[in-house]
Amino acid sequence: MASMALLMTACKQQGETMGIRLENLDQTAVPQNDFYQFACGGWMQNNPLPGEYSRFGSFDKLGLTNLEQVNGLIQELGSKTYEKGTVEQKISDLYSLAMDTARRDAEGFEPVKATLGEIEAISDRAQLSEVLGRAMDFGIWGMYVEADALNSSMNILNECQAGFALGEKEYYIDDDEHTTAIREAYRKHIARMFELFGYENPAERAETVMRMETRLAKAAKNNVELRDPIANYNKMTVDELQQLVPQVDWKVYFDAMSIEPGVLSVGQIAHLQEAGKMLADEPIDDLKTLFAWQVIDGAAPYLSTDIYMANFDFYGRVLSGKEEPSPLWKRAVGIVNGTLGEAVGQMYVKKYFPEENKQRMLALVKNLQAALGDRIRGTEWMSDETKAKAIEKLEAFTIKIGYPDKWRDYTDLNIDKADSYYANLQRSAKFEQAYSLSFLNKPVDKEKWYMTPQTVNAYYNPSSNEICFPAGILQYPFFDMNADDAFNYGAIGVVIGHEMTHGFDDQGCQFDKDGNMLNWWTDEDRARFRERTKVMEEAFNRIEVAPGVHANGAFTLGENIADHGGLQVSYLAFTKNEAAKPENERLKEREGFTPAQRFFLAYANVWAGNIRPEEILQRTKSDPHSLGRWRVNGALPQINAWYEAWNVTEESPLFIPEDQRVKIW
Secondary structure (H helix, E strand, C coil): CCHHHHHHHHHCCCCCCCCCHHHHHHCCCCCCHHHHHHHHHHHHCCCCCCCCCEEEEEEHHHHHHHHHHHHHHHHHHHHCCCCCCCCHHHHHHHHHHHHHHHHHHHHHHHHHHHHHHHHHCCHHHHHHHHHHHHHHCCCCCCEEEEEEEEEEEEEEEEECCCCCCCCHHHHHHCCCCCHHHHHHHHHHHHHHHHHHHCCCCCCHHHHHHHHHHHHHHHCCCCCHHCCCCCCCEEEHHHHHHHHHCCCCCCHHHHHHCCCCCCCECCCCCCHHHHHHHHHHHHHHHHHHHHHHHHHHHHHHHHHHHHHHHHHHHHHHHHHHHCCCCCCCHHHHHHHHHHHCCHHHHHHHHHHHHHHHHHHHHHHHHHHHHHHHHHHHCCCCCCCCCHHHHHHHHHCCCEEEEEECCCCCCCCCCCCCCCCCCCHHHHHHHHHHHHHHHHHCEECCCCCCCCCCCCCCCEEEEECCCEEEEEEEHHHCCCCCCCCCCHHHHHHHHHHHHHHHHHHHCCCHHHHHCCCEEECCCCCCHHHHHHHHHHHHHHHHHHCCEEEEECCCCCCCHHHHHHHHHHCCCCCCCHHHHHHHHHHHHHHHEECCCCHHHHHHHHHHHHCCCCEEEHHHHHHHHHCCCCCCHHHHHCHHHCHHHHHHHHCCCCCCCCCCCHHCCCCCC
């Protein structure tokens, strides 16, 4: 972020006022007919899609600003020498390793040979339990530590499905033209990569990988099924796990991980059972081929240029439609952010996040919290009994803004320039795993953050009932210290309301004020809630995102509920705040728009962006958020205040009769 003084200067030079920027609009469009085009058309024209992006929007533009800021901080470190073991040494040396393509080109795939050799050395099934327990780079299920859904104050080991690189099971089973083409391109990509790594019979190996990944994918849950927290929580002892999946020696497996979980939650039982059967009935050489592919696939972005580009050709060009890879410096900053994120974040907030921003945000959050309370109390469909529980949960929110009060310790992370880039990243992965496992069977650390301060995003965590807004997002177009309330409530206010509403969406509503997965609803209220969310689901199912391709209303339901709630709650908070002002100020037009109109323009500008056709199809399968256009044109027609602000009538193609609009929070 530029300093506020520089930002104000830049705006004055361009003849702009703070907040709504007229050049972002397309005033040739009719707002009642296509509000997204009206509000964002200018931005889309002025920000053409760069070759390295599959989607470039307001989030991405701010993210680029943050990358440039972090890059500047790292460059400052690079001009000095630091004592071994300091965070400054680790940051600057890791960045230097990431930038050294000449060294990686000379090494080729040499850094990966040791790991591939360990896989090749597997000679019988008896070794598999121990090998998989030690593995960092391959496997057919995952293990991680987080709060126990039924006892949110304690951490527990969780298992999850894995083992198929395309991520979504639909890529392996759908037979439409686009998905079939993706599958065939993936098959060719696997063969090409095996060839680059010197393997014989690469085409045969690709067929083996496709067959085994397809087997795992067919047994996996789809993204809609994964949204059910109750169905994906199956707590059991290790002995019960042994009975469930007897093909694995789980004591050996956990010994190799150096843990004694006692109990754990198996996320997707059918997938884990199928994975166990694979270990017992697939030829050992085929299992080794799958594991080798997983290592190759994971290592490719961090090796020689030819390997990197082969990897980009599929994941970047084919899958997402990108024209070129990101510049090396961006990739390097991304790695440093991902590896030493809070150490970088500490430098970031010191330079770029004024204390007054945090105080303004705290006031906004307080106002939004009060407004959500008012809307809950005013719901006609919910009983007083359930309302009381909802208010208890709302008042119990933990609020995190800007940066953590306690910074993470990176003492045990060893970054050594004498070793390869890949070797350092492997050590970093082991460091992360050890950090995660260090919380196993211990009380949940309520001060822990799940995003770094420089991240352009926000989150709600149901297990801790907390909302978090990192410093990185508290900038234009989300937040502007010099803008009016209409702008800030329409932008960051809706983001705040969005995260709060996640506590009451179709997933979050299944957790109580303490973060436990516990039903606090009456049966009648739950049924009425489902009726109303079904209206939202069906509304988005009707949206055609590409010719013949519709949005997935069930998959995106939680995010759509949160957008809807965020708009309703923030608009109420805004009007209450405006009502406290003198009449002439409250009704004052700026940039030719009323305060209510500026509110909705600010909201829409958050989702301005351009996107490639390939990325539309990919995100429709993989992203629980609706596409930016439909977070505007799909969300706003459900909001009564939008109709009033913009005089939207029945003639509008976006018009929805009031009795058919979503009415939840």
